[in-house]
Amino acid sequence: MTSVQAARPGKVASLAAQRRRSAAIAWVFVAPFVLTFGVFGLIPLVSSLAMAFTDLRARDIRNPFNVNFVGFENFVAVLTDPSFQRALFNTLMFVVVGVPATLFLALVLAVLLNSVSRRAATFFRVGYYTPVITTIVAVAVVWRIMYQNTGVLNTILGWVGISGPNWLSDPNTALLAITIMAIWRNIGASMVIFLAGLRGIPADVNEAASIDGANAVQKFFRITIPMMMPTILLNTILVTTGYMQFFDEPFVMTNGGPLESTTSIALQVYNQFKYGNYSVGAAGAYVLFALVGILAIIQFRFFRQRT
Structure with a gap:
């Protein structure tokens, strides 16, 4: 021992x-x-x-000792700026319209693909996911051509006797046009996530429900949706976060115009940095960060009560 x-x-x-x-x-x-x-x-x-708490401008790069602490003045300037308020409105409208439409269409496509053979599902999944991995510049150029007065969309509307609008040059339709393009481009990513969630539902559960006499609609709303809640939460947060930061679409297609009708918060922050207002741009970026965080918390609380 x-x-x-x-x-x-x-x-x-x-x-x-x-x-x-x-x-x-x-x-x-x-x-x-x-x-x-x-x-x-x-x-x-x-x-x-x-x-964000200083008065740093482009001219201060060579003289950093001229930078002063200004507290929350930049945040106040951002929140009271009419251009930022318009950008905030545009961003929220983009999210309110784009997120539900993207999630709904992606879920419908995922349910349809889940009911076909694996080979057919793979073919369509690749097709729907291709826009996601395609560079935004190429997508924006193609859609900008489609949105022209003599483009594909107005030509199709003309076949049924409808005079199509000047999509990207009209302040009343420019944001809607960009939203439609964003929905089309982002459906594929959400669809793949939904499809993975659907494949994770045990087949025994649906078979037991069928034996009990449940029809397809009842199984969808009482089995599929409840068991898909974690996947729906993930998709909702990913899509909302991405749409809150949308920048590429208006930057490439309209540069925020016409009349700031497509300027987003991210594009507004970019413009502040471009004009040399570094501190104001940083404050705007953190306002956007706070908004994204608040929306994520709200979504977590909303879906937590249903899981």
């Missing part, structure tokens, strides 16, 4: 040395990500937050 007790401290020390060695090896593998995130993620994040 005495020899065993005497050997135990050595074994404990050996185990501790192995743990330290394993931790050191783990940190060697993790270090590239930690350094990359720190240099290109954490440091810019903290710097932009500090910038």
